[in-house]
Amino acid sequence: MAISPGSKAKLKQLHWPIRLTRLGMIAETSLRAFWPLASIVMLALALLMLGLHEVLPVELVWAGVIVSLLVAVASLIWGLRHLRWPSRAQALARLDETLPGRPINALMDAQAIGRDDAASTELWQAHQLRMAARAAKARAPQPNLRIAAADPYALRFVALLALVVALLFGSIWRLGTVADLGAGAASAMSGPSWEGWLQPPRYTGLPTLYLNDAEGAVLTLPQGTRVTLRFYGQEGALTLAESVSGRSAEQPSADAQQEFAVTQAGELTIEGAGGQSWQVEVIADSPPQISVAGQTEIEPDGTMSLPFAAVDDYGIAGGEVRIALDLLALDRRHGLAADPDPRGDIILDLPLPLTGDRRDFTEHLIDDFSQYPWANLPVVYSFEARDGAEQRGAAPGFGAKLLARRFFDPLAAAVVEQRRDLLWARSNARRVAQIMRALTHHPERQFRSPSAYLRMRIILRRLESYTAVGLSPQHQDEIATALWDLALILEDGDVGDALARLRRARERLSQAMRDGASDQEIAELMQELRQATEDYMRQLQRQAEANGEVMEQGELPENMMQLSQDDLQAMMDRIQELMEQGRMAEAEQALQELQQMMENMRITESQQGQGGSEGQQAMEGLAETLKQQQGLSDQAFRDLQEQFNPGAGKGESEKNQGRNGGLGQGQSHEGGQGGDSQQGQQQGGAQEGQDGTAQSGRGQDGAQPPGGSLAERQQALREELQRQQNGLPLGSSEEGDATRQSLEDAGRAMDGAQEALEQGDYAEAIDQQAEAMERLREGMRALGEALAEQQPGQAGSQSGRNSASQGSRMDPLGRDQPEGGDGAGDDGSRIGAGPAYRRAWDLLEEIRRRADERQRSEGERGYLRRLLDRF
Template identity: 30%
Template sequence: MANETDTGSRLRRKISQARLALGVERLWSVLLWPALILGTAAVAVLSGALPFLPPWLRALLLAAGAAALLWSLVPLGRQLRAGWASRQEAMRRVEERSGLAHRPVSAQDDKLPDGVNDSTQKLLWEEHRLRQLRRLDNLKAGLPVSTWRDSDPHALRLLVILGLAVALLLGPGSIRERLAASLATGTAAASPQLALDAWLKPPAYTGKTPLLLTSPAIAERLKQEPEIHVPENSVLSLRISGAEAPKLTFRAPVEGTATAPEVEGFKPQVKTENGLFQADVKLTRPAVVEVTDGTRLLGSWRLSLIPDAAPGVEIIDTPKGDSSGRLIAKWKVTDDYGVTGVTSDIYLADEQDDGVGFTDTGIFEFDPPKLAIQLRRAAPQDETGESRADVAQHPWAGFMVEMTLTARDAAGNTTESAKRTFRLPERAFTRPLARALIEQRRRLILNPEEAGGVAEMLDAIVTYPKGLIERSGTQIAIAAALSRLRSAGSQADVDTVISELWQIAVNIEDGVSADAKADLEAARKALEKALREGAPPERIAELTKKLRQALDRYMESMMKEAQKRLAEGNQKQDGQQQPGKVVTPQDLQKMLDMIDKLSKSGNNEAAEKLLSQLEDILRNLKPGMPQQGQGQGQDSPLGQMLDKLSDLMRKQQKLMDETQRMPQPGMGEEGQQDGQQPGSDGQQGMGSLGDRQQGLGQMLDELMKQFGQNGMQAPQPFGQAGKNMDRAEGSLRDGDREEALREQGEAMSRLREGARGMAEQLMQQSRGQQDSQGRDGQARGDDRDPLGRPLPSRGEEYGPEKGMLPSEQAMERARQILDMLRARAGDLGLPKYERDYIDRLLRGLY
C-alpha cells in the first residue's frame, strides 16, 4: 500500500512538471518576435548610431519600433488568456516523454460507470489500476523545448545577438549616456573630442617663459631636434579631456627603438574631475615622458635637464680697515640664474703675532663678528660690491682672523669662498689714558683671570688722577668700572666691564665731541635706512634736517676740541704725521644740500652713495687738521678724457635730435616749399648730418687712442659705439632716418655704459692713492681730502670726479624736461614716429 502511495505522489509531481514545461514552451514560442524587435532597438541604442540621425527620423524609427512591439505582443495576450495546459495534456506529455503505451498515466483518472455494483468487476478494475501503477516507476516530464528554429527559419535571432554583443563592447561612452543621447529630442550633441595640452613651467627664478609642448612650433622643432632642454626642477603640466583611461609614464632616455624601462622617482599630482585629467610633476632627472589613453599614444617627449649650477663667490683682495676700526671687504658673486643672499663667517686664525694659537682661552668666550652683505639688485647674476662693518669695539679687533663668504641661490645651492686671513681692524687711540684703558681691556679679553691685576691698574689711575684725568665724569666712570670688576662673579660681569672700558676710552679720545658724534651717527644711519627703503620725500626731508642739525653740533664740538688741544699743545701727537686738508662745516653742509636735492629728484641711489662718502669723511675727520696751501691741482688724464667724453655725448645727443626733426621720406609735401623737389633739401640735410656723424666718430677714435697713450685700456662699449656711429653715418647718407635714429640711440647707450666704466676707473684710481694712510686716519698729500682722494680744483662738489654731481640749475632743468617728455608721451595725437622717439628718450633716462 505504501508503494502505491509513493507512486501516486510521483505521478502528480510529474504531471505538474509537465504542465509547467508545456506553459513555458507555449510562452517562449510567442516571445520570438517581441525579443527580435527589442534586440534590434537595443543594438541601435547601444551602438550610438541614433544620436547622429535627424530628430524627425529618430522619432519615426522609435514610433515604428513601438508599433511593431505592440503588434508582436498580440499572440502573447492570447496565450495568457488561454491559461496553462490542462491535466490531460500534461498526462499525455508524460506518457510521450516516458515512452508508455496504452495510456497508463491517463487511465489513472478513469472511473467505472455509475451504477456498477458487481464486486467482481470492481476487483478487476482495481487490479487493472494496480498493474498500470506498477508501469509508472520511471516517469519523465521532459524539459521545455524551444520552437524558435521552426518560427525563425532565417536565423534572424543570431544576427540580433551578434549585433548586441558588438554594441555592448565597442559602443562609445557608458550605457546610460548612450541611452540618454538616443532618447534626446533635441539636436544630437557631438561626442567629446580628445584634447591634450602639455607645457613645461621652468622655476620662477630662472626668468624663462613656459614652453607649450603641444604647439605646432614645438612639433616642427622636434623634427629637427628630438630632445628638449629645460631647467632643472621645471614642472610638467598636463591637461587631457575626452580620454577614457589617460596615463602618464616616465621612461629612461635610452637610444634605439626598443621599449625603455620605466623610471621611478617622479611623484605626479593627479586630479580627475568631470572628465578632465590634470597632472603636475616636478622634473628631477632626464626622462622620456609618454601620455597614453589605453593603448593609444597621445604624446611623447624626450626631456633633458639643464642643471642649476651652484653660485660662485670670492673675496676680492684681502679685506682692509681704517683707523676708526671699520672693516672693508670687496666681493664678487655669480650665478646662472641669480644669487639670493650672501653671508659671512669670521674665525680666529691659528697664526697670531706671538705664534700659533693663544696661551689663554678668554678670547674664545666671545661670538665672532659679522659682516652684513647686501646685494644692490634682486637676484643678480653677476655683481661686485663692497661691504663695511664697524668692528672696532669687538673683542677680536686687532687679532688675525679668517673670513669666508657663503653664497646661495633660489634653488638652495650654496658655495663657500676661499679663506682670507687678515688682521681685524682696530681703532687707533692717541691719548695716553685712552690707550692705557684699551690695554687693560685687552688683558681682560685674553685672560679674565687677570681681573685682579687690571683692577690694581684702574685703582692706581683713580688714586692718582692728576695729569691723566681731565674731567670728573671720566674719573667716576673708571671708579664704577673698577667697583664692578672687583665684585664680578661671572663672565657676564667681566664682559660688562670690557664694554664700559671701551666706552670710557672712546669718550676720552673724542673729548667733548663724543656725544655729538653719537647723535650724528644715529642720524646718519636713520637717513641711510630711509634712502635704501625708498621712504617718502617728506620723511627723507625730515631726516636730512635732523642730520644737518646733528652735523652742526658735531662740527661745533670739533672746533671746541681743536681749540682745547691747541691750548694744551697736544695738537700733534706724532711728529711723523703728514698734514691733511681742512674740512670746514660749509663743505659738509654743501654735501648735505646735494644729498637733499638728489633725494628730491628721486635719485636715492646717488644720494645714498654721497651719504656713504660723507660717512668716510666724518670717520676720518680729526679736530684741528692743519691748513695747507690752496693751490689749484690739475685734472688727472682720466678726468680730462671724461670731460671730452661728456662733450662727445652732448654733441651726439644734439645730432640725434636734429636727425629726429628731419622730414621722413614718404611724408608727402608737408613742410616743402613751393616748387621744391620732394626730398631734395632733405637729402642734402641728411648728407650734412652724415658729415657731422663722421666727425663724432673720429672724436671717439681719438679718445680711444688717448687711453692707450696713458697706459689704460679703453672701455669695451666704446668699440661697439664706434660701429653704431659708422652705421648711423651710412644710414644718414642713404636718407634712412629711422635706421639712423636706431643706430644713434644704440651709440648713446654704449657711450653711457663706457662713461660709467670710466667713472669706476677714476674712483678706483683715486682710492688707490690712499693706501699710505696713518693710523690716525689723516690722508697724505696737500691736495687730498681726509680719505686721500683728489680734491676738486674748481667748483664745490665732492666725490671721486669733479663735476660728477650736477648743479642745482641743471637738476631743475632736467626735471622740467622729464616732465615735458612724460606729458608728450601720453599725447595720442602725436605721430607714431615722434612717440617712438620720446619713448627711446625715456628708456635712455631710466
Template identity: 35%
Template sequence: MTDRPDASTPARLTPGLPGRLVLSRMGTRAAMIAERFWPLVLPLVLVAGLFVSLSWFGLVASLSDWPRVAVMSAFALAALVALWPLRFFRLPSTAEVDRRIEAANGLAHSPLRTLTDRPSGTQTAFSEALWREHQKRMAGRLGNLDAALPVSRVPDRDPWGLRAVVALLLFVSYAFSLGPMGGSLSDGFRPTAVREALAARIDAWVTPPAYTGKAPMFLNADANRAVSLFTVPAGSTVSLRVTGGSGSETLSFIPADGKETPIEPASPAAGDGNGNVGPAADGVRQFAGTLGQDGELVLRSGRSEVARWTFAVTPDTPPTIRFAGEPKRAANGTLELQYEIEDDYGAASAAVEFRQAAPPAAGARPLYDEPEMALNLPRRGSKANAAKTSKNLTEHVWAGLPVTLTLAATDDAGQTGRSETVTMTMPERTFTNPLALAVIEQRRLLGLDANAKQRVLDLMDAVTLRPEDTFDSPTAYLGLMSARSRLRLASGDDQLRDVVSYLWHVALGIENGSLSDAEQRLRQAQQALQDALQNGASDEEISRLMQELRQAMNDFLREFAQRNQNQNNARAPQNGQELRQSDLDRMMDQIENLARSGNSEQAQELLSQLQEMMNNLQMAQPGQQGQGQQGDEFSQQMNKLGEIMRRQQEMMNETFRMDQMQRGDNGRMGDDQQEGLDGNQNQRGQSGQQGQGGMTPEELADALRQLQEGQDQLQKDLQQLGKDLEGMGMQPNEGLGQADKSMGQAGESLGEGEGDRAVGHQGRALEALRQGARDMMQQLQAMQGEDGQQGQGRRQQSADRDPLGRPRGTQGPDFGNSVKVPDEIDVQRAREILDAIRKRLGEAMSPEVERSYLERLLELK
C-alpha cells in the first residue's frame, strides 16, 4: 500500500468524522508539544524561580555593586546553560500525532493510517471496492475519537523533587516581599545608590519666627499628609533632612512667579572627584531656607520628584501706633503719654522721637542730642492694645522748649510704624525761686549752644555781683561760684556737660533742698525696677530692687510729710480718703508677687500706676474743703458701697480657693499670694474663713456654709444701702438691682456646694456693683447741676482726686476703674499655667522642638 492522503476520503466514508479528527489531532499535537517542551524548559524555570525568590527575600538588595554584578552574571550564565536542551526540541509530525491518537484510544490495525493510505500496484475494480469497504469498516471504529493527554517525564529527570523546593521558596518569598524588609525584582538591575535614594528617610518641618509664639509645623506628620496648603507666617524657616539616600537630592523653591530657586544643602555631598555626586559624608543631608512669599517646595532625587509642599505665607504687616490722648504734663512735670499699638504678633519696642519745633540758631553747637523715651508695650497676646508711659524729662536742656513728638513702634521683623506728629511744649520743672530760675536759664543756654560759654559766665558774674542781696544762704552762693569756676576751666564738651549737670543740682538745692534728692532716689529706684522687669531679671534681683524702692519711697514720704507740716498744710479733709502706708506696701507686694510668678507685663503696668500715684502725690493739695452736708452724707453712703464691693471681691477670692480645695487642689497657694491676703484677714467679717490645706470634707462643708451666710449678709447690706439712697432722693438703678439678684444666686450656689457657679455669680455681682456706682455718680452730678459746668469740672479734675490719683471721699470711693490690680484668681491661674509649662519642660522624653517652643513661651514678653 502507498500513503496517498485524500482529505475527502473520511468525509465520504463517515459524515462528521473530519471535524472530530481535526479537533483530536489539534489537542493531541498540543499535548505532545507540552510534554516535549516542559522537560527541556524546566531548568530555565528553576533558575528563574531561584532568582525571583532571592530578590523577593531582599538578598540581592543587600549586596553592594560588585557582588551584585557577580550574582547577576551567575544567574545569566545559568539561564544560558538551561536554554541548551531546547535545541533538541522537535515538533510532532502528522503520523506521530495519528499514532498517538490510536494508542491513546486503543485502536488496533492503524485505522487513521488506513483512511489516508491507498493500495500499491495496479488497481482493479474489485480491489478498489474491497479497499473502500475496508476503509469504511476502519472509519466506523473512529466514532468516539478522543485527543491524547500530555504525559510528563519530569520525575525521570528530577527524581529528588528539587522543583518543589523552588516552588516553596517562591511562595514564601512572595509573602515576605509584601513586608517592610522585602525586596523587588528590580533590585538586581539598580545600582546601590539608586536603591538607597528610594529608601531614604525624609523629615521636613517649618519653624515660625520666635516672636510669633507659634509652634513648629511638621510637614510629613500623619496629621498633615492630607493637607494641600500650609499657611505659615512670613520669615518662617523651612528645614528638611534626608537620612540615607544617594546624596543627589536637591531642594528648590518655586514662587508664584514660577522662577525656581535652588536651596543649597547645609552639608556638602561627597563626590568621587569626577563630578559624580555620591552619598553625604555622614549619611545626612540638611536643607534650610526662609519662606518670604507664596510658593511650592519641591524635593527631587536626580530627575524624579520625591515630595512637594505648597505654602501660603502670611505677610508680617508693620506695626501701627497712634496717640490715645493728648500728651500732657503731670503735676510734678513728668511727661505722660497714652497711646495704642497694634501689630500682628506684638511690637518689640517703641520710643518717642523728639524734634525741636524751631530750628537751632545758625552756628550753634548743642551739647545734647534729642531726649530718649522708651515706651511701655501692651501685653502680647492680649486684646487690649492701649498703653501708658510717663517719664521725667525736666532735667533735659530741651525742657520748656516747643518740640514735636512722633511715636515710633518697631516689631521683631524690623518694621517700623510711626504716628502722627504732635507739637507741644516740653514739660519742665516748676521753679518758684527767682535765683533758681536764673540758674536754669543759664543752664539751658549752655546746653543748647556750647559757644554761649562766655555769655553764661557773664550772666553768672551779674548774678553773683551783689550776693548779700541775691542769695538767702551761703550754700547757694558757694554752689553757683563752684559752677562758675568749673565752667571757666572747662575745655571740652564732656566737661561742659558736667557743668550743665552740676547747674541742675545747684538749682534744685536753691529751690527746695534735700527733698529733691529723695525724689531723685525714688525715680532711680522705679526706673531700675522697670528695667529689671523688662529684661527678665532673677527673683533675687527683683527682691533687691524692691527693697531699694521701699526704702526710697519711705524716705520720700517722710520728707514730703515734714515739708507739708512745715507749711502747716498737713491736715486732710475730714471725709477724704487717706494715703496710708499699708496701701503702698500692699501695692508693692503685688508688684513683687507678679514679677516672681513670671507675669512681668502686669507687674510693669502696676509699677506705672504706682509712678502715676506718686506724681499726683507730689503736687497734691490736701486742704480742700468738703462740698456741704449733703455731699458728706452721699459720700458716706458711697463709701459703704465701696466697702460692699471690697467684701464681695474678698468673698469671691475665698470661694475660688474653696472650690479649688473641693476639686482636690487642697487649697494650695504660693506664699506670695497668701502674704498679700493676710493684710485684709481682719476685715473679712462674714466672708468665710481662709482655706488651709488638709481640710476634711466636714470642714469644707462648714466653710461653704459660712460663705453662704456671709453672702446672704452682704446681700442684706446692699438692700439696706439701696433704701438709704432712696431716702436721700436717689433713684434705684439697674446695676444695684442686678447685683442683688446675682448675690442671691451666688448664695444658692454656695448652699448647693457648687463653688464654680458661685464664683461666676459673684463676679457678675461685682461688675454690677461697679456699674451701679457709676450710675449713682451720674445721678449726683445731675442733681448738683454739673452738666452746665462740664468744662470747669474737667479743668478741676485733678483737684477732685486724692494724692494717689483716686476719687476723693467727697466724690465716692474708688470703684476699681482707675487702678487695675490683678486679683487673687488671676494670679492663681497664671501660676497654674506656669507650673504646667515648667512640668512639661522637666520631662526627659519631650521632643527638642517642643522644649524650644515651651521655653519661648516662658520668655515671651
C-alpha cells in the first residue's frame, strides 16, 4: 500500500495507533522466531540457579554447557532467518482491517473522475470527511502472541516453570560460580571449593543457614546445631580445623564431607585456598522450669484442679505429674492404722496447651480421683517438665490433699470410708465386715429405702465369704466397686416423694457446713435445696388443685401464716448469705426453721385433703381430656370439609354442622345447641377473626377453651394428659400397667395428630385423634379396675362402675351420652335421647350423603368411607 505525500497529512492523526500496531507485529514475529532460544536460556538459568553444576561431575557439566551453547546458536540462526520485520504499510493495513469500510485506504485514494464537476468534487470531499472521522476512531489491535501451532508440546512453558521453581527454591548468587567454568579455568574447575550448612535443632524452630552466605567472623549458634561441610577439588587441598564439637583428634580433617554437632564454643576454620575462619559462640539450652501456681480446688462434678506454670527458652515438649501418698501427714487411725498394701504412685502426663506458645504458659491438672483409694488423703504432687533437648526440670514436692468427691449423706460417707479402708489393706476386710454388720443392725434407723439395705446385706455376705477363704485383689476390687455404687445410691438415689428429697437436701447441706465444704460444694448443695423446695411446693399445689381446694386469704385460721414462693426464696437467699459470711451457726438454725415450716405445710395440706378421692378426680380429669380431644377432632373434620366445600364453613350447607362440635347452622357456625335454636347459636357461637382462625366460644360449663391454632391446642392437650399421667394413683398391679400403657399410646397418637395438623394433613390428624380417644377410653377402663383393686368396695369400685357406664354411654364418635339415654337399638333405628345423639346421627348422615356423591374426588370419598367403617 503506497502512501502518497498528500495522504501523510491525512494520516498524521493516526501516528500512535500505527506505531503501536507495528510494535505488536514486531512482538508477534519476534516471539515466533526466538521462542526456542528463550526456552533454552530459561532452562539453562534454572539449572544453574538450582546448583546442578555444583553436584554433577565437571566433565558432564562441560558437556552440558557445550550442548547448550550449540543449541542456543542454532536457535538464534533459525530465529534470524524466520524474522520478518513489519513495514509501516503493513502496520497501516493491519490497522485498517480493524475498521469498518477500510477508511484508511479510502483516505489515501484520489478522485479519478469528475474533478471538473463541482458537485462531484463536493461529494468526494464529503466522503473523505466521513472516512477521516471513521479513521479517527482507530485503536491499535492486540497482537496475536499464540504460538501453540509452532510449539505443540508446550516446551516454552516447561522452561518457564523450571525458571520459576529456581527463583523460589534456588539462589541467584549461584550464577557467580559459573565464572569458574569459563575457558582457561580448568584448574579452577578441579581446584578447591567448599560449601557448608548450619542446621539448628528442630525443636528450636530456627531455619537452616547457608554457611557460604554467612557474614562476619563470629557465628552465634544454638547448642546442638548440626554443621555439614563439603569439600570439592583435589583431596587434601582443603582441611577442617575446629574445636566446637569435641571430636577426637583421629577424625580425618580432609574428608570430602564433614558432619558434626556444636556442643561448645570455639573456632571453626577451613584451611586451604579459598578457606575461611569463624569464631563460634554457643547459645546454651536452659533446662525447663516448672512450679505449682496455686492450691488444689474441687469442681462441682468431683474433679480436682491444680494450676501449674512452666517456662522454657524453646518450649516444653512433655513431662509428667507423680502423685505419691504422704504417709507422714496421714492420720493413721481406724482403718488406716494397718500397713497399706503396696500400691504404685499415680503417674499422669503433663497437660500441655493444644494451641499457642509453649515457652511460657499456665495450665491446670484436671482429673477425677473420686474412686481412687487415696481420695481425700494427703499426697505429694511432683511436677516434671521436659524440653526438646531431653533436659528435665522438676518442681519441689507440693503437699496437699487428693481432692475428690465428698459424700454428705452420713450413711453414704460411712460406706465410702469402709471402701477406702478395704482398698487401703486387704487385712481390713474383717473390720469392714463388722462395721457393715453394725450399720445394718437396725435398718429402719439408717436406710431410707429397703433396696439400699438389701444391697448392703448382699455386699456384706459376699465380703464375708471372700474373707473366709482369703480376700484376693480381684475380690477386693469387686467389693470396692459394689460399695461405690451403693454410696452413689445412698447419696444421689432417686427419692419419689418431694418432701423426702427436701429433707435429704437440707441434711446434706447441713452436713456440708459442719464438714467445712468448699464454696463450690456449698453452692451446688444450695441449688439442690432450691430445686427440692420448688418441687415440693409444686406437689402441694397439684394436690390442692386435684382436690378442688382453693383457700382464700380470708379463710385462713388466725393461727396460720400465709407463705408465698417469694417468701421461701427470700429465706433461702438469707441462708446462702449467712453461709457466705461464715455465720454457719445462724445458717444452720435458719435451715431448721425452713424445714419445720415445710413440715407444717405438709401437715396442713394432709388434714385439708382427707375428704377428697384422688382416684375419682383422676377419672374425672381423663374424662375431661377425652371430651376436649373430641372437640378438636370435630373441628379438624370441619376444616377438612371446608377444603372440599368452602361454603360449609359459613353455614351455607343446609345440613352442615357446627365447626367446634356444636349443632349451629347460622353465621357464627360455632357450638350452638340445635339447628333451630337461635339462642343456642348466640350463646355457644364464636366469631371468626380476620386471619381466618376460629376462636371457639365458651362451653356449657362457661370455661373458655384455649385459643390458638389446632396444632397448638392439640399440643396443650397433650401436655395436660402428661401432667395427669404423672399424678395418677397407680400401683404395680397389672391393671396399673395397662393404664400406663394405654395413656402412653394415647400420648403418642396425640403427638402424631399435632404433627399432621402442623403439616395441614387433616385426614391423618383425624385418624390419629380417633386413635388417641380409643386409647383414652381403654386407659379409663383400666384405671377403674386398678382403683377397684386398690380399694375394693369403695371409691375404686364406684370409679370402675363409672368407667364401665361411661364406656356404654358413648356415641359412635366418643361423645358422652346424657343420663337417661338408652343408646342405639340392635337394628340401629333408635338413636337415644338428648342433643348429643341427634348431633351424632346428623353427622353420620352427612358423611353418608357426601360419600355417595359421585362428583367428589375418589380420594375424598375413600376417606369418608373409612370414617363410616370406623364409626
